[in-house]
Amino acid sequence: MYRYTKIDQATIDTRVRQFRDQTSRYLAGELSEEQFRPLRLQNGLYIQRHAPMLRVAIPYGLLSARQLRALAEIAQTHDRGYGHFTTRQNIQFNWLQLTQVPDILEKLAKVQLHAIQTSGNCIRNTTTDHFAGIAPDENVNALVWCELIRQWSTLHPEFAHLPRKFKIAVSGAQVDRAATYLHDIGLIATTARDGDVGFRVIVGGGMGRTPRIGQVIREFLPWQHLLSYLEAILRVYNLKGRRDNKYKARIKILLQEEGLEPFKKAVEEEWQHLQDGVNTLTRKKINAITKQFTEPKYCKFETKDDFYKTLQKYDKRFGQWVKRNVHPHRVNGYVAVTLSLKATDRAPGDVTADQMQAIARIAERYSQEEIRVTHEQNLLLPHVPKKHLETVWLELIELGLATANVGLITNIIACPGGDFCSLANAKSLPLAKAIQNKFDDLDYQHDIGEIDLNISGCINSCGHHHVGHIGILGVDKQGEEWYQITLGGNQGTNANGINAAVGKIIGPSVKQADVPHFIERLIEAYLDHREGQHERFIETLQRVGVEPFKEYAYAYAVQAD
Template identity: 60%
Template structure:
């Protein structure tokens, strides 16, 4: 993973000193709320319903065991003993005291972490596939390209005050596990007929109040021109994006208003001033960054199919876990393991200080001291020897990481909702727990199969409800909390937005509603057909009739 040089470290430490003085002045009454607002946002600090929330940057979801241990220490010392993994693979603290935040940032700086550009109208954390570098379907490792984008975008003076926040995702594999089509910019690695590397560029995707699937405006951008082309896109957005209405300020609104074709023309016109200029990437620069992402010291191993099959037969629980939580690796004898942060009774994405300490130890012993956060709010050990899987599974069970539900109905993506967020219209976490408790039969859960269920507490869509196969949105109905259901969303290749099922439901109805939806799917599916495929085949009306039948 990327390691700071002396300049990186100096910049981060300077920022901590600046914010310490800014916080002191605010607490002393020398800065007003409005004056302090941009200063705290520049350091990832929000004011939530009951306490500040600090969002810590985790570039493309990658952390070392040393960083994980520091997070455990910080959550114990400055918070309530847990942290939260966000859908941008960052880490959030929900209960820090304002006066402690400079100390937290100072401690983070000792392990090359910070909270810069995790909030505000700037380029946020660039995300990618949680299996980057180890997936068998990978064309290129996207992590060096994410790091190149991170270095280009961090403290970029021209893009520090955009019309609105800006998110970029990079996919380097055949399967899109980075949801690039619902980002402001999505980059997909491709090769042309000559075998040369380039990027297919999508612009104008996003969720929130106005969900839109992005449009591909460049089918092959040679890799050398990546940064100059990104510069051109951001310049067009900075020039023409709305600043008079924050609900219409995202680039997706601009692309839709201009049309993707006209937007592409303006980007190309701007690019003529930048192409082949100083921002053009060189092989030397790409090689410099790529050296931080070399393969670890893999052993020469063979796949352990037969021994693992015997263990499966002897231990059905292990077999279930291996089926859902273990992914094939590009290296023989290795696999990638997803640690579920979705056991019933725990807020999805939450991890305790003790679990963080245990995770750091597990990473050191099983996965070269490295962990990844996923945008599904889980944790990945990417380089586990197959021969040690049973040993690892036993330890994960003790730590609460072994729930065999990855990709299933109870692997719910969920924002903190009204329990924490001052913007939320409704609570999210109790809905997630009610659904998890209703579907606590593992045999039935496995029979239902692959299904994405996403919950957001408001239209800001931090839970990405628009792209869940089943999406749930909290709405305010005359001061009461209700929930709107959508079906048919998908974040993968050929992304789609969910269709609203109909009128919203009260909180106590939600588990029943989801059960009815699942029953329609089970009754109508073809053999081995996923929920999303059945929905696309039969349409929304069959679900609507069943769900609302008892209400008439």
């Protein structure tokens, strides 16, 4: 866990006071709605369909048990007893009173949490691989660099009013689990031959209305220059990004309109002035930030610690759970455990206050008081001793958090959709549930194997439908909710070398009631065409192309008409 320094604490305490003042001025009529809007957005507060929604930042997805308890308390006292974890590793509360928000922020500040820059046209929460620091395939621990970027971007005086929102993701592993090619800036940390850290700098990725895969503008940027280079990119964007049309205001459009080479040239020219300036990083600073992270205290276990493998053979349910929800750890004797928030009885990413309290307790006992939020809207216990695996499993079953579906078809990423969000064209949650019900046989799910199915209620694509192997997008057809289906999206490079990609629409949109069966037909197409048990959905799709899938699915749709 990162522990705050004095400046960190002072900054968020002051921000609470500032927001309290802004809220009371708004309520007193001294600030107009138009003036208050950007101010509250910069502090994560939206006015939603039913009530204000507050998005709380969980920097790079790292949470302590104490922080989770505080979130539970807020859910209990100020909301309707639950919270919603998002794809950007944050948490949202959907049923708050505006007048209570300053008090909520004050409670958050006491446990080193805040809502700064979780919305608005500014640099948002930096996200990363949820296995950062523990992944066996890691080259560089991204957490330290994320924290550095958090500090640099927090209340940056120059970049608080950008043309549009700005998202940065960092990955330090061989497999990109942070979707770095789908962010305004993606950073992949690697080490040079001499062991020094550097970053591949990717710019202009993103989802939304105009999905784009980011482009590399620097293959290896030495770590000393990270902040000055970010500053150069942001300045070019701040000055040149379009402000006449909010749909064309993201950096990806600037990059597209200028062209990669001219854009790169503009950044490099700007950087010439900033290079080796005050933002040049020193080893001392990096060490100081590293020191602020508590080091997990790992034990050496005397007993043979993988007896759970025996149990795996005899208890099928446990075996399935280990296969899907338990992940390797760089330290011997330890694993990471995903808590699936994708059971069919709740909206993806939702957790009740009671569950949060219980998860905090489990984390205190078995995971060094640490929890992480994954961008697939699940939670992770990052440091679980193998010898406690069965106990943890049994406790998670009690809580309904042991669904063995991580990476499988029911592990759906979905936005809150039309049930909550005023932007949505269509609902996403009932559809997610209907699809989960269609595939509720866990054996069948395991047979289908790894697949990403993502649902967004509108083109803003908060449910990441563009990068689902199967993507579902809600569209409005004369007041009716229809869904467009895309195939072939991919969120990042994976172990099989498949790169990040945006899915393509495969045909006419589908009525809500027909979607689950349509998906089932796509899966049947895959099962009929896959070569061997291990070829995954996305691999079959890439090998045989989209046609067989279309045939299977639309043949049904025609019959239905």
